[in-house]
Amino acid sequence: MQTRRWTQIAGTLAANPWFAYFGTRTIYQGRAKGLCFPGFNCYACPLALFSCPIGSLQHSLAIMSPQKNASAAGRAVIQATRQHASYSIAALLYVLGFIGLVGVVTGRLVCGWICPFGFLQDLLYKIPSPKLRLPGWMRFGKYVALVLLAMLLPYLTGIHWYSRLCPAGALEGAVPLEVIPTKATLPAVGWFFWLKIAILVFFLAWMVVTKRPFCRTACALGAAYALLTPVSLYRMSVDDRCDRCDRCREVCPVDINIYDNANSPECVRCLSCKKACPAGAISSGFRLGLSGGEEETTTSAE
Protein backbone atom coordinates (compact mmCIF):
# COMPACT_ATOMS: atom_id res chain seq x y z
CA MET A 1 0.00 0.00 0.00
CA GLN A 2 1.17 3.54 -0.76
CA THR A 3 2.70 5.62 2.02
CA ARG A 4 -0.04 8.17 1.42
CA ARG A 5 -2.75 5.63 2.21
CA TRP A 6 -1.12 4.96 5.56
CA THR A 7 -0.91 8.66 6.40
CA GLN A 8 -4.55 9.08 5.40
CA ILE A 9 -5.53 6.23 7.72
CA ALA A 10 -3.36 7.73 10.47
CA GLY A 11 -4.91 11.17 9.89
CA THR A 12 -8.42 9.75 10.12
CA LEU A 13 -7.59 7.95 13.36
CA ALA A 14 -5.76 10.95 14.80
CA ALA A 15 -8.83 13.12 14.22
CA ASN A 16 -11.22 10.50 15.61
CA PRO A 17 -9.64 8.55 18.48
CA TRP A 18 -12.41 9.06 21.08
CA PHE A 19 -13.55 5.42 21.18
CA ALA A 20 -14.54 5.98 24.79
CA TYR A 21 -17.76 7.31 23.30
CA PHE A 22 -19.09 3.79 22.89
CA GLY A 23 -18.89 3.34 26.67
CA THR A 24 -19.67 6.84 27.92
CA ARG A 25 -22.05 7.96 25.15
CA THR A 26 -20.73 11.44 25.75
CA ILE A 27 -19.21 13.63 23.04
CA TYR A 28 -15.74 14.70 24.08
CA GLN A 29 -15.69 18.34 25.16
CA GLY A 30 -12.33 18.54 26.88
CA ARG A 31 -9.43 20.84 26.15
CA ALA A 32 -8.36 19.08 22.96
CA LYS A 33 -11.75 20.06 21.47
CA GLY A 34 -10.60 23.63 21.93
CA LEU A 35 -7.87 22.99 19.35
CA CYS A 36 -8.28 22.53 15.61
CA PHE A 37 -7.40 19.52 13.45
CA PRO A 38 -5.84 20.61 10.14
CA GLY A 39 -8.04 18.36 7.98
CA PHE A 40 -11.76 18.45 7.28
CA ASN A 41 -13.35 16.46 10.09
CA CYS A 42 -16.65 17.19 11.82
CA TYR A 43 -16.23 17.97 15.51
CA ALA A 44 -19.74 16.66 16.15
CA CYS A 45 -18.47 13.18 15.25
CA PRO A 46 -18.81 11.05 18.38
CA LEU A 47 -15.20 9.96 17.94
CA ALA A 48 -13.73 13.43 17.25
CA LEU A 49 -11.10 14.74 19.61
CA PHE A 50 -10.41 18.09 17.93
CA SER A 51 -12.40 20.90 16.36
CA CYS A 52 -13.03 21.49 12.67
CA PRO A 53 -11.25 24.68 11.56
CA ILE A 54 -14.20 25.77 9.41
CA GLY A 55 -16.74 25.02 12.13
CA SER A 56 -14.57 26.99 14.53
CA LEU A 57 -14.19 29.86 12.07
CA GLN A 58 -17.96 30.12 11.77
CA HIS A 59 -18.35 29.83 15.52
CA SER A 60 -15.89 32.64 16.19
CA LEU A 61 -17.66 34.88 13.64
CA ALA A 62 -21.17 33.92 14.76
CA ILE A 63 -20.47 34.93 18.35
CA MET A 64 -19.49 38.37 17.05
CA SER A 65 -22.70 38.64 15.05
CA PRO A 66 -24.87 41.67 15.67
CA GLN A 67 -27.85 39.49 14.71
CA LYS A 68 -29.80 38.34 17.75
CA ASN A 69 -32.00 35.89 15.87
CA ALA A 70 -29.56 33.03 15.99
CA SER A 71 -30.66 29.44 16.45
CA ALA A 72 -31.76 28.28 19.91
CA ALA A 73 -28.63 26.36 20.85
CA GLY A 74 -26.41 28.99 19.31
CA ARG A 75 -28.17 31.77 21.16
CA ALA A 76 -27.34 30.23 24.52
CA VAL A 77 -23.65 30.04 23.70
CA ILE A 78 -23.61 33.44 22.07
CA GLN A 79 -25.20 35.04 25.09
CA ALA A 80 -22.79 33.30 27.41
CA THR A 81 -19.69 34.07 25.41
CA ARG A 82 -20.60 37.66 24.55
CA GLN A 83 -20.19 38.46 28.19
CA HIS A 84 -16.47 37.97 27.64
CA ALA A 85 -15.63 40.48 24.96
CA SER A 86 -12.15 39.10 24.50
CA TYR A 87 -13.42 35.56 23.82
CA SER A 88 -14.63 36.19 20.30
CA ILE A 89 -11.46 38.02 19.28
CA ALA A 90 -9.26 35.34 20.80
CA ALA A 91 -11.19 32.59 19.04
CA LEU A 92 -10.97 34.34 15.67
CA LEU A 93 -7.27 35.05 16.10
CA TYR A 94 -6.59 31.44 16.96
CA VAL A 95 -8.61 29.99 14.07
CA LEU A 96 -7.28 32.36 11.41
CA GLY A 97 -3.76 31.90 12.73
CA PHE A 98 -4.13 28.12 12.65
CA ILE A 99 -5.55 27.92 9.12
CA GLY A 100 -3.03 30.50 7.90
CA LEU A 101 -0.09 28.72 9.46
CA VAL A 102 -0.98 25.34 7.96
CA GLY A 103 -1.66 26.96 4.58
CA VAL A 104 1.48 29.07 4.39
CA VAL A 105 3.76 26.19 5.42
CA THR A 106 2.25 23.35 3.40
CA GLY A 107 -0.37 24.76 1.01
CA ARG A 108 -2.89 21.96 0.45
CA LEU A 109 -0.56 19.16 1.48
CA VAL A 110 -2.96 18.32 4.33
CA CYS A 111 -5.74 17.71 1.78
CA GLY A 112 -3.67 15.11 0.00
CA TRP A 113 -2.08 13.34 2.94
CA ILE A 114 -4.20 13.39 6.10
CA CYS A 115 -7.68 14.81 5.46
CA PRO A 116 -10.28 12.12 6.34
CA PHE A 117 -12.83 13.48 3.87
CA GLY A 118 -10.23 13.58 1.10
CA PHE A 119 -9.34 9.98 1.94
CA LEU A 120 -12.99 8.97 1.58
CA GLN A 121 -13.15 10.60 -1.84
CA ASP A 122 -9.98 8.83 -3.00
CA LEU A 123 -11.47 5.50 -1.95
CA LEU A 124 -14.88 6.05 -3.52
CA TYR A 125 -13.35 7.04 -6.86
CA LYS A 126 -11.78 3.57 -7.03
CA ILE A 127 -15.24 2.02 -7.45
CA PRO A 128 -15.50 0.93 -11.10
CA SER A 129 -17.97 3.18 -12.92
CA PRO A 130 -18.17 5.61 -15.83
CA LYS A 131 -15.98 8.59 -14.93
CA LEU A 132 -16.78 12.27 -15.50
CA ARG A 133 -14.46 15.27 -15.63
CA LEU A 134 -15.29 18.38 -13.67
CA PRO A 135 -15.82 21.65 -15.59
CA GLY A 136 -13.05 24.06 -14.63
CA TRP A 137 -15.36 26.87 -13.51
CA MET A 138 -16.80 24.73 -10.72
CA ARG A 139 -13.60 25.12 -8.71
CA PHE A 140 -14.70 28.65 -7.82
CA GLY A 141 -17.56 27.20 -5.78
CA LYS A 142 -15.29 26.49 -2.83
CA TYR A 143 -14.23 30.14 -2.61
CA VAL A 144 -17.88 31.22 -2.59
CA ALA A 145 -18.52 28.65 0.15
CA LEU A 146 -15.62 29.98 2.20
CA VAL A 147 -16.48 33.67 1.91
CA LEU A 148 -20.27 33.47 1.89
CA LEU A 149 -21.29 30.41 3.90
CA ALA A 150 -18.37 30.10 6.30
CA MET A 151 -17.61 33.77 6.96
CA LEU A 152 -20.05 36.43 5.79
CA LEU A 153 -23.39 34.78 6.58
CA PRO A 154 -22.31 33.44 9.98
CA TYR A 155 -21.25 36.95 10.94
CA LEU A 156 -24.39 38.59 9.59
CA THR A 157 -26.90 36.05 10.88
CA GLY A 158 -25.22 34.34 13.82
CA ILE A 159 -25.94 30.96 12.18
CA HIS A 160 -23.33 28.44 10.99
CA TRP A 161 -24.56 28.13 7.43
CA TYR A 162 -21.69 26.08 6.07
CA SER A 163 -21.96 23.52 8.89
CA ARG A 164 -25.70 23.28 8.36
CA LEU A 165 -25.15 22.13 4.79
CA CYS A 166 -21.87 20.26 5.22
CA PRO A 167 -21.91 16.63 3.97
CA ALA A 168 -18.96 15.76 6.23
CA GLY A 169 -21.08 16.90 9.17
CA ALA A 170 -23.90 14.69 7.95
CA LEU A 171 -21.65 11.65 7.54
CA GLU A 172 -19.55 12.01 10.68
CA GLY A 173 -21.94 13.86 12.99
CA ALA A 174 -25.62 13.68 12.13
CA VAL A 175 -25.86 10.04 11.06
CA PRO A 176 -23.72 8.51 13.86
CA LEU A 177 -25.54 10.57 16.50
CA GLU A 178 -28.86 9.28 15.22
CA VAL A 179 -27.65 5.67 15.09
CA ILE A 180 -25.72 5.72 18.40
CA PRO A 181 -27.25 8.62 20.34
CA THR A 182 -25.60 10.37 23.24
CA LYS A 183 -26.66 9.79 26.82
CA ALA A 184 -27.97 13.35 26.98
CA THR A 185 -31.26 14.04 25.25
CA LEU A 186 -30.69 15.61 21.85
CA PRO A 187 -33.13 17.87 20.02
CA ALA A 188 -35.46 16.14 17.57
CA VAL A 189 -34.44 15.74 13.94
CA GLY A 190 -35.51 18.71 11.85
CA TRP A 191 -35.78 19.27 8.12
CA PHE A 192 -32.15 20.44 7.99
CA PHE A 193 -31.18 16.90 8.91
CA TRP A 194 -32.83 15.54 5.78
CA LEU A 195 -31.42 18.33 3.65
CA LYS A 196 -27.96 17.43 4.88
CA ILE A 197 -28.57 13.76 4.14
CA ALA A 198 -29.66 14.64 0.59
CA ILE A 199 -26.51 16.73 0.09
CA LEU A 200 -24.41 13.89 1.48
CA VAL A 201 -25.97 11.31 -0.85
CA PHE A 202 -25.44 13.64 -3.80
CA PHE A 203 -21.75 14.11 -3.00
CA LEU A 204 -21.17 10.41 -2.25
CA ALA A 205 -22.57 9.51 -5.66
CA TRP A 206 -20.49 12.24 -7.30
CA MET A 207 -17.33 10.98 -5.57
CA VAL A 208 -17.71 7.63 -7.34
CA VAL A 209 -17.69 9.17 -10.81
CA THR A 210 -15.50 12.28 -10.39
CA LYS A 211 -12.13 12.81 -8.72
CA ARG A 212 -12.53 14.57 -5.36
CA PRO A 213 -15.59 16.67 -6.26
CA PHE A 214 -16.06 18.03 -2.75
CA CYS A 215 -12.43 19.18 -2.40
CA ARG A 216 -12.60 20.89 -5.76
CA THR A 217 -15.99 22.55 -5.61
CA ALA A 218 -17.18 22.98 -2.04
CA CYS A 219 -14.47 22.55 0.61
CA ALA A 220 -14.07 25.86 2.44
CA LEU A 221 -10.97 24.62 4.24
CA GLY A 222 -9.38 23.56 0.97
CA ALA A 223 -10.24 27.00 -0.41
CA ALA A 224 -8.47 28.72 2.47
CA TYR A 225 -5.37 26.56 2.01
CA ALA A 226 -5.59 27.05 -1.77
CA LEU A 227 -5.41 30.83 -1.36
CA LEU A 228 -2.10 30.40 0.45
CA THR A 229 -0.66 27.75 -1.85
CA PRO A 230 1.03 30.29 -4.19
CA VAL A 231 3.07 31.60 -1.23
CA SER A 232 3.47 28.37 0.71
CA LEU A 233 6.92 27.28 1.81
CA TYR A 234 6.34 23.80 0.39
CA ARG A 235 6.79 24.04 -3.37
CA MET A 236 6.42 21.86 -6.41
CA SER A 237 8.44 22.40 -9.57
CA VAL A 238 8.65 20.90 -13.04
CA ASP A 239 11.91 21.09 -14.98
CA ASP A 240 12.62 20.97 -18.71
CA ARG A 241 12.78 17.19 -18.79
CA CYS A 242 8.98 17.27 -18.89
CA ASP A 243 7.69 16.22 -22.31
CA ARG A 244 4.01 16.70 -21.41
CA CYS A 245 3.13 13.04 -21.73
CA ASP A 246 0.18 13.65 -19.36
CA ARG A 247 0.98 10.66 -17.17
CA CYS A 248 0.82 13.14 -14.27
CA ARG A 249 -2.72 14.12 -15.08
CA GLU A 250 -3.84 10.50 -15.28
CA VAL A 251 -2.80 9.87 -11.66
CA CYS A 252 -3.68 13.32 -10.30
CA PRO A 253 -6.54 13.11 -7.76
CA VAL A 254 -7.68 16.63 -8.67
CA ASP A 255 -7.18 16.26 -12.43
CA ILE A 256 -4.71 19.08 -13.09
CA ASN A 257 -1.72 19.43 -15.40
CA ILE A 258 1.13 20.06 -13.00
CA TYR A 259 3.33 21.36 -15.85
CA ASP A 260 0.92 24.27 -16.47
CA ASN A 261 1.28 25.60 -12.93
CA ALA A 262 3.45 23.62 -10.54
CA ASN A 263 1.99 25.47 -7.56
CA SER A 264 -1.61 25.53 -8.65
CA PRO A 265 -4.11 26.34 -5.89
CA GLU A 266 -5.92 23.16 -6.92
CA CYS A 267 -2.92 20.90 -6.24
CA VAL A 268 -3.26 18.83 -3.03
CA ARG A 269 0.48 17.98 -3.04
CA CYS A 270 -0.19 14.24 -2.96
CA LEU A 271 2.97 13.79 -5.06
CA SER A 272 1.40 11.03 -7.16
CA CYS A 273 2.60 12.92 -10.25
CA LYS A 274 6.15 12.98 -8.96
CA LYS A 275 6.09 9.23 -8.50
CA ALA A 276 4.45 8.61 -11.87
CA CYS A 277 6.59 10.95 -14.01
CA PRO A 278 8.70 8.73 -16.31
CA ALA A 279 11.19 11.57 -16.93
CA GLY A 280 11.63 12.43 -13.25
CA ALA A 281 10.87 16.04 -14.09
CA ILE A 282 8.80 16.83 -11.00
CA SER A 283 10.38 17.78 -7.68
CA SER A 284 9.08 19.10 -4.40
CA GLY A 285 10.36 20.44 -1.14
CA PHE A 286 10.47 23.33 1.29
CA ARG A 287 11.73 26.68 0.00
CA LEU A 288 13.87 27.82 2.87
CA GLY A 289 15.81 30.75 1.40
CA LEU A 290 14.76 34.38 1.68
CA SER A 291 15.05 35.09 -2.04
CA GLY A 292 12.12 34.79 -4.37
CA GLY A 293 13.72 31.96 -6.32
CA GLU A 294 12.86 28.30 -6.18
CA GLU A 295 15.45 27.24 -3.63
CA GLU A 296 14.37 23.85 -2.48
CA THR A 297 15.29 21.02 -0.26
CA THR A 298 13.99 18.14 -2.29
CA THR A 299 12.25 15.36 -0.46
CA SER A 300 11.19 11.92 -1.56
CA ALA A 301 7.51 11.30 -1.11
CA GLU A 302 6.96 7.60 -1.23
Place this chain on the structure above:
Amino acid sequence: MGRFLRGAQASYILLALFVTMLVAGLLWGGFGKVLAGGIVICLDCIGLI
Protein backbone atom coordinates in the same frame (compact mmCIF):
# COMPACT_ATOMS: atom_id res chain seq x y z
CA MET B 1 2.80 42.85 -6.20
CA GLY B 2 2.60 39.47 -7.92
CA ARG B 3 6.38 39.06 -7.74
CA PHE B 4 6.30 39.99 -4.05
CA LEU B 5 3.61 37.44 -3.32
CA ARG B 6 5.57 34.74 -5.12
CA GLY B 7 8.72 35.64 -3.26
CA ALA B 8 9.87 33.85 -0.15
CA GLN B 9 9.77 37.11 1.82
CA ALA B 10 5.99 37.16 1.60
CA SER B 11 5.89 33.59 2.87
CA TYR B 12 7.92 34.45 5.94
CA ILE B 13 5.98 37.64 6.64
CA LEU B 14 2.72 35.68 6.49
CA LEU B 15 4.26 32.91 8.55
CA ALA B 16 5.20 35.39 11.28
CA LEU B 17 1.76 36.98 11.12
CA PHE B 18 -0.11 33.70 11.43
CA VAL B 19 2.11 32.38 14.22
CA THR B 20 1.53 35.62 16.12
CA MET B 21 -2.22 35.34 15.65
CA LEU B 22 -2.24 31.71 16.70
CA VAL B 23 -0.19 32.28 19.83
CA ALA B 24 -2.10 35.45 20.74
CA GLY B 25 -5.41 33.59 20.38
CA LEU B 26 -4.20 30.71 22.53
CA LEU B 27 -2.74 32.94 25.24
CA TRP B 28 -5.65 35.36 25.25
CA GLY B 29 -8.41 32.79 25.15
CA GLY B 30 -6.76 30.19 27.31
CA PHE B 31 -5.01 27.18 25.80
CA GLY B 32 -7.59 24.61 24.76
CA LYS B 33 -10.49 26.68 26.05
CA VAL B 34 -10.91 29.19 23.30
CA LEU B 35 -13.31 27.12 21.17
CA ALA B 36 -14.89 25.13 23.97
CA GLY B 37 -18.39 26.48 23.29
CA GLY B 38 -18.36 25.33 19.67
CA ILE B 39 -19.52 21.81 20.36
CA VAL B 40 -22.85 23.08 21.69
CA ILE B 41 -23.60 24.79 18.44
CA CYS B 42 -22.43 21.94 16.27
CA LEU B 43 -25.28 19.73 17.52
CA ASP B 44 -27.57 22.43 16.21
CA CYS B 45 -25.64 22.59 12.94
CA ILE B 46 -25.94 18.91 12.13
CA GLY B 47 -29.68 19.25 11.80
CA LEU B 48 -30.84 18.07 15.20
CA ILE B 49 -33.19 20.99 15.51
